[in-house]
Amino acid sequence: MASRGTIYPWRAGNRFELLLDGAVFFPRMLAAIAAAAQQVEVELYLIEDGQCSERLVDALCRAAARGVRVRGLFDAYGAAGLAVPARERLLAAGVELRWYNPLRWRRGVRNFHRDHRKLVLVDGRLAYVGGTGATDEFWLPSESRSPWHEVMVEVEGPLVGDWQQLFEHQWRARFAWRPRHQPLALSLPDCPPAGLGLGRVAYADAAQHRDILLSLLRALRGARQRVWLATPYFLPTWKIRRALRRAAARGVEVRLLLAGRHTDHPPVRFAGQRYYPKLLKAGVRIFEYQPRFLHLKMVLVDDWVSVGSCNFDHWNLRFNLDANVEALDPGFTQAVAACFIEDFAVSREITLDDWQQRPWWRRAQQRLWGWLDRLAVNLLDRWR
Numbered sequence: 001m002a003s004r005g006t007i008y009p010w011r012a013g014n015r016f017e018l019l020l021d022g023a024v025f026f027p028r029m030l031a032a033i034a035a036a037a038q039q040v041e042v043e044l045y046l047i048e049d050g051q052c053s054e055r056l057v058d059a060l061c062r063a064a065a066r067g068v069r070v071r072g073l074f075d076a077y078g079a080a081g082l083a084v085p086a087r088e089r090l091l092a093a094g095v096e097l098r099w100y101n102p103l104r105w106r107r108g109v110r111n112f113h114r115d116h117r118k119l120v121l122v123d124g125r126l127a128y129v130g131g132t133g134a135t136d137e138f139w140l141p142s143e144s145r146s147p148w149h150e151v152m153v154e155v156e157g158p159l160v161g162d163w164q165q166l167f168e169h170q171w172r173a174r175f176a177w178r179p180r181h182q183p184l185a186l187s188l189p190d191c192p193p194a195g196l197g198l199g200r201v202a203y204a205d206a207a208q209h210r211d212i213l214l215s216l217l218r219a220l221r222g223a224r225q226r227v228w229l230a231t232p233y234f235l236p237t238w239k240i241r242r243a244l245r246r247a248a249a250r251g252v253e254v255r256l257l258l259a260g261r262h263t264d265h266p267p268v269r270f271a272g273q274r275y276y277p278k279l280l281k282a283g284v285r286i287f288e289y290q291p292r293f294l295h296l297k298m299v300l301v302d303d304w305v306s307v308g309s310c311n312f313d314h315w316n317l318r319f320n321l322d323a324n325v326e327a328l329d330p331g332f333t334q335a336v337a338a339c340f341i342e343d344f345a346v347s348r349e350i351t352l353d354d355w356q357q358r359p360w361w362r363r364a365q366q367r368l369w370g371w372l373d374r375l376a377v378n379l380l381d382r383w384r
Contacts, residue, residue, distance in 0.1 A: 008201040014157030016332040022139025025152040041121040046133025048081025061093035075115040076102040116320035199327040219301040230257035234272035235313035248283035260288035274370035287347035
């Protein structure tokens with residue numbers, strides 16, 4: 001059984017498949033649930049009433065009716081949009097439900113701690129890991145393309161056992177501990193040469209266990225050829241920003257794939273844009289995705305890949321449970337690189353000239369939201 005502070009090793013013999021957008025990965029996950037014979041586990045941050053969640057609830061209820069043990073671990077805040085009828089239907093079918101950190105006035109700042117992981121496990125054999133929620137933004141069954149651009153990874157092999165352990169630990173722990181300000185001292189496993197089916201579980205445990213961040217920093221500091229990073233909410237820690245600039249200064253091709261005008265949180269976008277000037281001057285290339293809202297969280301450093309729920313921003317890393325799959329599998333690396341290339345092609349590159357010529361009202365928005373973001377973070381750190 002996994003415990004707090006567990007470091008998962010690299011494991012060989014896995015199969016990874018990158019699934020692009022809800023129209024691809026939701027039918028695949030629902031089919032896996034429909035074929036489940038023993039158990040199904042779902043851990044999600046965001047789930048709300050709609051066509052997408054109706055399909056998921058129906059699949060879970062049908063599995064439970066067949067005698068499959070079905071467990072759902074949902075974030076209490078992120079699942080607030082799942083109304084009572086859907087919850088009662090799940091319980092009546094025999095689905096076991098637990099809610100992470102229900103909002104309570106007496107908890108104060110602890111209410112900011114959320115379970116941001118996205119994980120589906122089937123029979124201890126298949127794992128689906130990524131950044132999706134169960135809302136119509138991620139998948140409308142009647143539409144061929146979802147409004148939000150997202151990816152999930154289908155994992156099969158020994159690594160699924162580690163994902164199962166991570167879920168079991170959180171299923172038992174829920175929110176029974178008090179988060180501490182200081183992270184745990186961690187020693188990451190050495191990063192091996194790329195190999196077929198090679199991967200590991202990386203996760204964040206609400207500001208205590210941060211191997212997901214340490215692993216990224218190690219990859220950035222050792223980058224030799226490329227660093228491609230996609231995130232919808234660009235509020236990186238200063239260590240990540242410094243590592244990106246230093247990589248570019250070494251001649252590494254550093255590209256950021258960020259949300260453009262389509263976003264669910266415009267103030268977050270404006271706040272993150274305050275980091276553009278230093279990055280651009282250091283040689284970092286910045287692309288804002290144009291067609292839809294870019295919600296995927298994915299990093300490619302040389303041959304190393306990390307995909308999952310973590311935005312690598314200072315909010316996530318202070319307050320959230322997150323989980324990513326890391327891989328050094330050549331075929332998977334190629335699939336991730338192809339996804340990036342396709343997305344860069346439909347993005348707008350922001351140059352230093354663009355930045356310097358932006359209108360005054362855009363400068364005012366960026367300064368205002370950047371200042372408010374810094375103020376909020378400083379106050380929350382003091383209260384914690």
